[in-house]
Amino acid sequence: MAEQTKKSFLEKAAESQVWKSIFRGGGVPRNRRQRMMSVLNSVFLHLHPVRLPKHAVKLKFTWCMGGLSFFIFLILTISGILLMFYYRPTIEYAYTDIIDLAEQVPFGIMRELHRWGAHAMVITVWLHMFRVFMTGSYKPPREFNWTVGVILLLLTLMLSFTGYLLPWDQLAIWAITVGSNMARAAPFLGHEGPGASLLAIGDINFITMASDARFALIGGRFMGEAALLRFYVLHCIGLPFIIMIFMSIHFWRVRKDGGISTPV
Amino acid sequence: MDSFKEIVNYISNPTILFTTVVLVFPFIFPPSDWFEKWHRRLGLHHLWGTKFIVIAMLGMVAFFMYGLGDYNFQKIVLKPDNVPISGLIFLVAFFTWLAMNQAYKNDERLNAGEKPNEYFEAPNDKVLVWPDLVYVELISLIIASAFLLVWSIGLPAPIEEPANPTESPNPAKAPWYFLGLQEMLVYFDPWMAGVVIPSLILVGLMAIPYIDRNPENSGFFSYNRRRLAISVFMFGWLVLWLMLIIVGTFLRGPNWNIFGPFEYWDIHKLEALTNINVSEIIYIKWLNKGLPDSIIIREIWGISILLGYFLILPPLLAKTFLKDMYARLGSVRYSVFIVLILIAITLPIKMYLRWMFNLKYIIAIPEYFFNF
Numbered sequence: 001m002a003e004q005t006k007k008s009f010l011e012k013a014a015e016s017q018v019w020k021s022i023f024r025g026g027g028v029p030r031n032r033r034q035r036m037m038s039v040l041n042s043v044f045l046h047l048h049p050v051r052l053p054k055h056a057v058k059l060k061f062t063w064c065m066g067g068l069s070f071f072i073f074l075i076l077t078i079s080g081i082l083l084m085f086y087y088r089p090t091i092e093y094a095y096t097d098i099i100d101l102a103e104q105v106p107f108g109i110m111r112e113l114h115r116w117g118a119h120a121m122v123i124t125v126w127l128h129m130f131r132v133f134m135t136g137s138y139k140p141p142r143e144f145n146w147t148v149g150v151i152l153l154l155l156t157l158m159l160s161f162t163g164y165l166l167p168w169d170q171l172a173i174w175a176i177t178v179g180s181n182m183a184r185a186a187p188f189l190g191h192e193g194p195g196a197s198l199l200a201i202g203d204i205n206f207i208t209m210a211s212d213a214r215f216a217l218i219g220g221r222f223m224g225e226a227a228l229l230r231f232y233v234l235h236c237i238g239l240p241f242i243i244m245i246f247m248s249i250h251f252w253r254v255r256k257d258g259g260i261s262t263p264v
Numbered sequence: 265m266d267s268f269k270e271i272v273n274y275i276s277n278p279t280i281l282f283t284t285v286v287l288v289f290p291f292i293f294p295p296s297d298w299f300e301k302w303h304r305r306l307g308l309h310h311l312w313g314t315k316f317i318v319i320a321m322l323g324m325v326a327f328f329m330y331g332l333g334d335y336n337f338q339k340i341v342l343k344p345d346n347v348p349i350s351g352l353i354f355l356v357a358f359f360t361w362l363a364m365n366q367a368y369k370n371d372e373r374l375n376a377g378e379k380p381n382e383y384f385e386a387p388n389d390k391v392l393v394w395p396d397l398v399y400v401e402l403i404s405l406i407i408a409s410a411f412l413l414v415w416s417i418g419l420p421a422p423i424e425e426p427a428n429p430t431e432s433p434n435p436a437k438a439p440w441y442f443l444g445l446q447e448m449l450v451y452f453d454p455w456m457a458g459v460v461i462p463s464l465i466l467v468g469l470m471a472i473p474y475i476d477r478n479p480e481n482s483g484f485f486s487y488n489r490r491r492l493a494i495s496v497f498m499f500g501w502l503v504l505w506l507m508l509i510i511v512g513t514f515l516r517g518p519n520w521n522i523f524g525p526f527e528y529w530d531i532h533k534l535e536a537l538t539n540i541n542v543s544e545i546i547y548i549k550w551l552n553k554g555l556p557d558s559i560i561i562r563e564i565w566g567i568s569i570l571l572g573y574f575l576i577l578p579p580l581l582a583k584t585f586l587k588d589m590y591a592r593l594g595s596v597r598y599s600v601f602i603v604l605i606l607i608a609i610t611l612p613i614k615m616y617l618r619w620m621f622n623l624k625y626i627i628a629i630p631e632y633f634f635n636f
Contacts, residue, residue, distance in 0.1 A: 182458025
C-alpha cells in the first residue's frame with residue numbers, strides 16, 4: 001500500500017473508451033497541456049482563445065454582460081420553443097392559450113421566464129454596450145464589430161417588440177399599435193409621412209393606407225389576425241434566424257480582431 | 265412627510281427635472297478644462313469614491329421603500345412591466361459608478377506615469393481559459409439562472425383584458441424600451457420621433473468608431489483622456505435615452521399629462537395648451553394679419569431658421585469653437601458628427617421652445633405631412 005496513486009472515479013471514467021470518444025483528447029484536465037487541449041478540442045469552448053490577459057477574467061472589468069446576453073438568448077430560445085407547444089397565433093386562441101399557460105400547466109413559469117428574460121436581455125445588451133464604450137473597445141481594429149453590435153441591439157429590440165404582441169391582450173395590441181403607427185409616418189413610405197404624396201402619377205397615389213410601410217408591417221389596415229401571424233413568424237423564425245447570423249459574425253470577429261481589448 | 269411627497273412631485277416636472285439635470289451634468293461629467301476645474305472644486309469627483317456608492321444605493325433603496333408605502337407610487341412602480349425599469353435604475357447607477365471609479369483610478373495612474381491597471385506583460389500575465397474563465401462563466405450563468413427563476417416565480421407575467429381594438433387604454437404606452445421615443449412624440453411629429461430619430465440613433469451609434477478612432481486609451485477604463493467623447497455619450501445615454509424612458513414610464517399618465525410619482529392619475533387633469541407654430545407667431549401675433557396662402561411664403565421663416573441651423577452653424581463652429589476638432593476630424597467626419605449632434609440637440613431645444621413659448625412646429629406644412 002505504499003503507492004497512494006489510487007485513481008478517482010472521474011479519472012477512471014476518463015480513461016474509458018466512451019469518454020475518450022466523446023471528449024477529444026480525453027483525460028481530466030489536470031496539467032497545463034490538458035487544460036489547453038480541453039479548450040481547443042471543444043466546439044463550444046473554442047469560441048475562446050486558450051489563454052487570456054488577466055483582466056479578461058475579472059468581472060470588475062468585463063461585467064460579463066455580453067456573455068449574459070448570449071446566455072439569456074439561449075434561455076429565451078429554449079423557453080420560447082416550449083411556449084410554442086402551447087400557443088396558437090390566431091385571434092381565437094392566442095389569448096386563451098396564454099391564460100391556459102398560467103392556469104393549466106403545472107408549475108408553469110415558462111412564460112414568466114420568457115418575458116422577464118426578454119426584459120433582462122435588453123438591459124444586459126445595453127450594459128454590454130455601455131462597458132464597451134467606457135473601455136474604448138470600439139476603436140480600431142474593432143470598429144466593424146461595434147457596428148455589428150449595434151445591429152444586434154436593433155434585432156434584440158425588434159425581437160422583444162414582436163413578442164410583445166403575442167399575448168393578444170390590451171397591453172399587447174395597444175403597445176404595438178403605438179409602435180407600428182410610427183410606420184405610417186415614415187417619410188415617403190408611410191401614407192401620412194412627408195413626401196408620400198409625391199409618389200403618385202396624376203391622381204393615383206402609390207402610397208396609401210393599403211400599401212404603405214405600416215400595411216407591410218401589420219399585414220392589413222388594422223391590427224388583426226394578419227398582424228398577429230406576421231409578428232409570430234418574425235418573432236419565432238425570421239428574427240432569430242437573422243440574429244444568429246449576426247451573433248456568429250460578432251463572436252467570430254471578437255476573436256479575429258484580437259480578443260478582448262487590452263491597453264496598448 | 266406629505267410635504268416631502270409634494271416636493272418630489274414638484275421637481276418631477278420635466279421643466280425642473282430636465283433643467284436641473286442639464287445644468288448639473290457637465291460638472292459631473294466635465295467635457296473641458298473649465299468644467300473639470302469646477303468638478304474638482306465642488307468635490308464632485310467624490311461621486312466615484314467607494315463611500316458615495318454605498319450612500320447612493322442605500323438612499324435609492326430607502327426612497328423606493330418609502331415610496332412603496334404610497335398608493336400612487338406603488339401602483340405605477342409595481343406594474344409588472346415597470347419592474348425591470350426600477351431594476352435598470354439601480355443597475356445603471358451601479359455600473360456608471362463602477363466604470364467611473366475604475367476610470368479615475370486609471371487616470372491617476374496615468375498621471376503618475378504608471379501603466380493602467382489593466383496593463384499586462386504578455387505573455388507572462390496571461391491566464392488559462394480553463395479553468396480561470398470557464399468557472400467565472402459557470403458561476404455567472406448559475407447566478408443569472410437563479411435570479412431569473414426567482415423573478416419568474418415571484419412575479420407573474422402581466423396579462424390584461426383580451427385585446428379590444430375599439431377601446432384604447434389611457435394612456436396607451438409603447439414597450440418600455442421605446443418610451444424615450446414616445447416621449448419625443450410630445451415635441452416632434454411621428455415621422456421624426458418614430459422614424460428619423462431612431463434611425464439616426466442607430467446610424468450615430470454605428471458612426472462612433474469611425475469618428476472617434478484614436479486607438480490610444482482603449483482597452484481600459486479611463487475618463488480624462490477621452491472626456492469629450494465620454495461626456496457626449498453619457499449625455500445621450502443617461503439623459504436623452506434613460507431619463508426620457510423613466511419620465512415616459514413613471515411620470516406620464518392619462519392624456520399623456522405629467523404626474524409626479526406620488527400623484528393620483530387623474531383622468532380629468534387639464535393642461536390648457538394651445539401650441540402655435542413659428543408662422544403663426546410671425547404673421548398673426550407680430551404682423552397682425554392672416555397666414556399667407558402660399559406655403560413657401562408662410563413657412564419661409566421656419567425654413568430659414570432650419571437652413572441656418574444645419575448649413576450655417578456647422579461651418580461657423582468649425583471656424584471658432586470647434587476649430588481643433590475640425591482639424592482633427594477632417595471635413596467628412598466633422599460634417600457627419602456635427603449634423604448628428606445638432607439633430608440630437610434639437611430635442612432639448614424643442615423642449616424648451618415648447619415650455620417657454622408653447623411653440624409647436626418650426627416648419628408646419630401639414631399639407632404634405634411635413635412638420636418639424
